[in-house]
Amino acid sequence: MDVRETKTQQSPALERGARILDVVARSKTFLSLSDLSRELNIARSSVHSLCQTLVNLELLIRRNDQTFQLGPHVMRWSNAFTLQSDVATEFAAIWDQETGLPGATITLTVQDGAEVVYIAARNAARSRSSLEFRVGMRLPAVFTATGKAFLSHMPDHEIRRLYAQGLPAPRTGRSVRTIDDLLAELRIIRHQGYSCDEEQVAEGMVCFGATVLDAQNRPIAGVAVSLTLDAEAMSDRNTVIDNVKQMATRLSHRMGADLPANDQMRGG
Amino acid sequence: MDVRETKTQQSPALERGARILDVVARSKTFLSLSDLSRELNIARSSVHSLCQTLVNLELLIRRNDQTFQLGPHVMRWSNAFTLQSDVATEFAAIWDQETGLPGATITLTVQDGAEVVYIAARNAARSRSSLEFRVGMRLPAVFTATGKAFLSHMPDHEIRRLYAQGLPAPRTGRSVRTIDDLLAELRIIRHQGYSCDEEQVAEGMVCFGATVLDAQNRPIAGVAVSLTLDAEAMSDRNTVIDNVKQMATRLSHRMGADLPANDQMRGG
Structure with missing residues (x-):
């Protein structure tokens, strides 16, 4: 040798x-x-x-x-990469670096049909939010920021099929109620590259979300920042949105997504 | 630089x-x-x-x-590998090397539910077979060698679901007629690592088949050698079977399958 x-x-x-x-x-x-x-x-x-x-x-x-x-032989390495790389672990590794949002709750979800499932959550230390996110919790995708972000990857006809029986019962006075209103929201999300839940899940709570993509550019997770309305009023909305998009981009890059160079955030 | x-x-x-x-x-x-x-x-x-x-x-x-x-970064290469590698092209590259079977017809199929679709075929020069394989042709999976090989990767309860309405109409006096007989055949295939159609598709024709696996060890194609009964009588059955298994192993390796070292045939 x-x-x-x-x-x-x-x-x-x-x-x-x-x-x-x-x-x-x-x-x-x-x-x-x-x-x-x-x-x-x-x-x-x-x-x-x-x-x-x-x-x-x-x-x-x-x-x-x-x-x-x-x-x-390259397939040996990509198979091993997929086994070794876990979006929840990577999420845990980066959330402490997100010092730009000390008062915010940060969550990670996966989509399961018409619901999102929370697989990780860092709740704000002194949360006055009306909702505490717990791992394993499920919420209707249509009302949540990450759920809307997931749905924005689906074509309209699949959305109509998924909700052929109608949307789930509203949770607040601001929850989306019709397919047409939902499709209008999704069009805006596709255009903006992030999603927004303004008191659709819980009164007094605003969330911003974006999707994490894998190496085939499929959405594999959603990341969201939740703020109480008073915290949101105090912080700069654009800073929060940039932060959410950056977290999603960093996680996507880490999971092997092939993003345009100017979208990529290198770690550190 | x-x-x-x-x-x-x-x-x-x-x-x-x-x-x-x-x-x-x-x-x-x-x-x-x-x-x-x-x-x-x-x-x-x-x-x-x-x-x-x-x-x-x-x-x-x-x-x-x-x-x-x-x-x-390894995912860049594996995505490109998958795009550049095409089992039909690889099949065309190796079939001329299979000089061990000059009188045989060699076919490549993919599974589509309860059928196999022929995506490549080298028909024997002077075939006296009662069946000429053409690209695009479909046959019931249950009767064909590659179809049986595909089905052998599915658990029994999925086979029963796939044929909940019963097996297709027999093509010859020897075509398999019941789910139980089919499941018994599949057990033998799993054990032997190759499949056999003895006059189940056409009278006077015998075929041996095996599956090609991808980098996730999923069956993506089936390869088979077909012989007329008289040719089969003249050739050594074990040589034909070894040849089919070797072609499937070489194609699987080429498509990135992670086979045990002693199963791998290096090219050349």
């Missing part, structure tokens, strides 16, 4: 290998050694040796026309 | 980086630098620099306790 020390502090060969896989992954056509050499500005002989190693590792496959495509 | 030439013909840093990801992917616990150094028999300083690069590339994540888990 080769146990020589590498002299470089960083590993340029490893970086280049990863860049080759990135270029092959992004390309609309299958690339040759010359294409890769040109694209990466790396000498052809160097690309040749890196590609040979990647083929041996089954990270690349050499096609009959001497171009390359990704190899099956 | 760094365009120095690497001197090594193979790239040891790249190989080691891939081995680190493999070890992290396989481990039941999260590993530290010392664990990785010991496991891979690579000096700790070298592992340190490789891991730093992998963290920068978001292929690894450094956890709060200084252990590592896989990072979200």
